[in-house]
Amino acid sequence: MSLGPRVALGLLLLAVAHSAANADRFILNLAPGAKQASLVAAIKAVGGSVSYFHAGAGIAVVTVPAGTTLPPGRLTSAGVGAVVPDSRIRLPSPRASSFRGATAATAAGDPASTSASEATPPSFPEPKLKATNLQFLSGPITSNPTDDLWDQQWAPRAIKAQSAWAAGVTGKCVRVAVLDTGMWWDHPDLAGRVDVDYARSFVDGIPPYADSQNYFWHASHVAGIVAGSANNGGIVGIAPEATIIPIKVLDNNAGDNSFLIQGLLYAASPLGPDGAGADIINLSLGGFGNPNDKNDTWALYNKVLNYVASQGVLVVAAAGNDALNLGRTRNTFVSPCENGGNTVCVSSTGPLDVCKTCQDDWINTCLESPSTWDLKQQLALYSNYGPSAISVAGPGGDYRSAFEWYAKWYDPATDSFLPGTPPTCWFVDQVLSVGAPNRPDLPAFIQYTGTSQAAPAVSGVAALMIHDAAVRQGVDLCAASRAGLKGRARGPLNVAQIKTALARGAVYPGGAVDREAYGAGLVDVSRTLGYPQPAWAAP
Structure with a gap:
C-alpha cells in the first residue's frame, strides 16, 4: 500500500x-x-x-x-x-506563525489545532463571491507594490519577480489549478484572482470553499504565493494577474488518492463542464510509493501524469519536507513529484536571518521595515533533495536562524534565556501569504515554511513565462473561443519548453553547482525571461 x-x-x-x-x-x-x-x-x-x-x-x-x-x-x-x-492519510495540524502576535516563545509554531475527528468542524459562512469576477491592473507595476505587507516579502525579491512585473508580465489569464485543501476565495488578495465558476471539490460532501481545519488553510496560502493581487493592501503573488482554479482534494490536511486523481484529470481537461482548462497544476502535497509495484498507486499516478502532460499541462510538485536524499531511497519514491519525469519537482531554499535590520518587540512582528535584505539562499533544513529527483528549487523559507539563535542564547542549566538575549525576527525567514478565512479570531495573513511554499513560487514563475510568450506571439489568453477550448486559448508553450526554460534560467545559490540540492538551480525570473531588474527593485 x-x-x-x-x-x-x-x-x-x-x-x-x-x-x-x-x-x-x-x-x-x-x-x-x-x-x-x-x-x-x-x-x-x-x-x-x-x-x-x-x-x-x-x-x-x-x-x-x-x-x-x-x-x-x-x-x-x-x-x-x-x-x-483507495488509501488515505492523516496529518497532525500544521504549524505556522501568524503575522500578528508571533513571539520567539512560539518559535516552533502555534499550538496544534484539534483535528476534525476530535471535534465538530468549525462553521464558516459561504463566500460572498458566487461567480467569477477577475480583476486586473491598469498597467505595468512601475514601483514597489503599495501592499502593506510587501516589506515583509523576501521570496519574490529572491527570484527577481519584479523584472517581469516592470515589463508588464504578470501571468495575466494564465490558469493555475491549485489541488489542495479548501480555499477561502473571499480573501481580499484572492477575490479578483479566483475562477469561482470552475472551482470543484472531490472530497465527499464538502464544497471547495470549506475545510475542517480550524486555523490555517493551506490552499489559501499556496494560492496567495502564486497569484496574490498586487497594489490592494495585502501581499503580492509571483504572478499577480494569474487565474487560480481551486480544486479541493484534501480536507483538514488529509485526502484519498482517488480525490487527487480525479482532481488532476479535471484540471487537465479542456474548459467545460468536465474540465478546468488549466495551464499549470500546483501540487503542494505528496506521498510515498513503490515504482516497482504495478498495483501500487505510484503506477496510477504515473499513468495519470503521462495523460496530463499529453494535454499540454505543466505539473509543479513539492519535493517534500523529510530531509531525504531521494536519489538514495531506492524503491521508495515521492509521488507524484517523481513520477516519470512529467513533473517539475521542487526543493526548497531559505535565507539565514534575511532581515537583520528588523526589530521585534516580542509582541508585534518586525516593527521596522528593513532597509536592506540579505537574500542569500541555501537548501532549507527540511527539504528533500537528490539529483535524480529535483528539477529546480523555489523559495520556501527556513527556520535555521531560529535554531542558531536558540543555541546561542538559551541556557539549559537554568531553563531560561541568558541576560541580554536580543529579540529575533527569525519568522521573517518564512514565506508570508494569505491566512485563514475572514474571522476576527484568525490571522488574515500567515508566515509558513516548506516545499509547499516553494512549489507555488515555481508555478508563479511558469505563469509569467506563459504570459510572456503569449504577449510576444500576439496570443490573447483572456480571449474566447481559441484552440478548440470553450472560453480561452491554451497557453503558447508546451510542457517541455517550460521545463527547459526554467532549468536554463535557474541559478545556483552562492555560485557553486549543487544539483543534489537544487537540481538546475533556484528559479530566476530575470534570467529566464531576459528582463533586467528595474532600479526600484533593489533589496
Whole structure:
C-alpha cells in the first residue's frame, strides 16, 4: 500500500485503507479500449457501482460492499489491469506563525489545532463571491507594490519577480489549478484572482470553499504565493494577474488518492463542464510509493501524469519536507513529484536571518521595515533533495536562524534565556501569504515554511513565462473561443519548453553547482525571461 496525498509538512504519516461505513473504494488501472458499460456491468455483479470513469486516462473509481475483494483476474474481461485499494492519510495540524502576535516563545509554531475527528468542524459562512469576477491592473507595476505587507516579502525579491512585473508580465489569464485543501476565495488578495465558476471539490460532501481545519488553510496560502493581487493592501503573488482554479482534494490536511486523481484529470481537461482548462497544476502535497509495484498507486499516478502532460499541462510538485536524499531511497519514491519525469519537482531554499535590520518587540512582528535584505539562499533544513529527483528549487523559507539563535542564547542549566538575549525576527525567514478565512479570531495573513511554499513560487514563475510568450506571439489568453477550448486559448508553450526554460534560467545559490540540492538551480525570473531588474527593485 502507498501513502495517499498529503500536505507537504514532513511529518510522520499513517496510511489506512479508505473505508466508508458500508463500502470500500478501489481505483482501477484500465487497459486501452476498456468500455464503461462493460465495467459497470462487472462491478454491478458484485453489488458495487462505478463512481468515476475516464476513458482517455484509463482510470476508474469503484465502490463495492465492505469486505468485497476485487482480484484483477476477475475483471480482466472488463478491461481492468490492476486494482488498487483507495488509501488515505492523516496529518497532525500544521504549524505556522501568524503575522500578528508571533513571539520567539512560539518559535516552533502555534499550538496544534484539534483535528476534525476530535471535534465538530468549525462553521464558516459561504463566500460572498458566487461567480467569477477577475480583476486586473491598469498597467505595468512601475514601483514597489503599495501592499502593506510587501516589506515583509523576501521570496519574490529572491527570484527577481519584479523584472517581469516592470515589463508588464504578470501571468495575466494564465490558469493555475491549485489541488489542495479548501480555499477561502473571499480573501481580499484572492477575490479578483479566483475562477469561482470552475472551482470543484472531490472530497465527499464538502464544497471547495470549506475545510475542517480550524486555523490555517493551506490552499489559501499556496494560492496567495502564486497569484496574490498586487497594489490592494495585502501581499503580492509571483504572478499577480494569474487565474487560480481551486480544486479541493484534501480536507483538514488529509485526502484519498482517488480525490487527487480525479482532481488532476479535471484540471487537465479542456474548459467545460468536465474540465478546468488549466495551464499549470500546483501540487503542494505528496506521498510515498513503490515504482516497482504495478498495483501500487505510484503506477496510477504515473499513468495519470503521462495523460496530463499529453494535454499540454505543466505539473509543479513539492519535493517534500523529510530531509531525504531521494536519489538514495531506492524503491521508495515521492509521488507524484517523481513520477516519470512529467513533473517539475521542487526543493526548497531559505535565507539565514534575511532581515537583520528588523526589530521585534516580542509582541508585534518586525516593527521596522528593513532597509536592506540579505537574500542569500541555501537548501532549507527540511527539504528533500537528490539529483535524480529535483528539477529546480523555489523559495520556501527556513527556520535555521531560529535554531542558531536558540543555541546561542538559551541556557539549559537554568531553563531560561541568558541576560541580554536580543529579540529575533527569525519568522521573517518564512514565506508570508494569505491566512485563514475572514474571522476576527484568525490571522488574515500567515508566515509558513516548506516545499509547499516553494512549489507555488515555481508555478508563479511558469505563469509569467506563459504570459510572456503569449504577449510576444500576439496570443490573447483572456480571449474566447481559441484552440478548440470553450472560453480561452491554451497557453503558447508546451510542457517541455517550460521545463527547459526554467532549468536554463535557474541559478545556483552562492555560485557553486549543487544539483543534489537544487537540481538546475533556484528559479530566476530575470534570467529566464531576459528582463533586467528595474532600479526600484533593489533589496
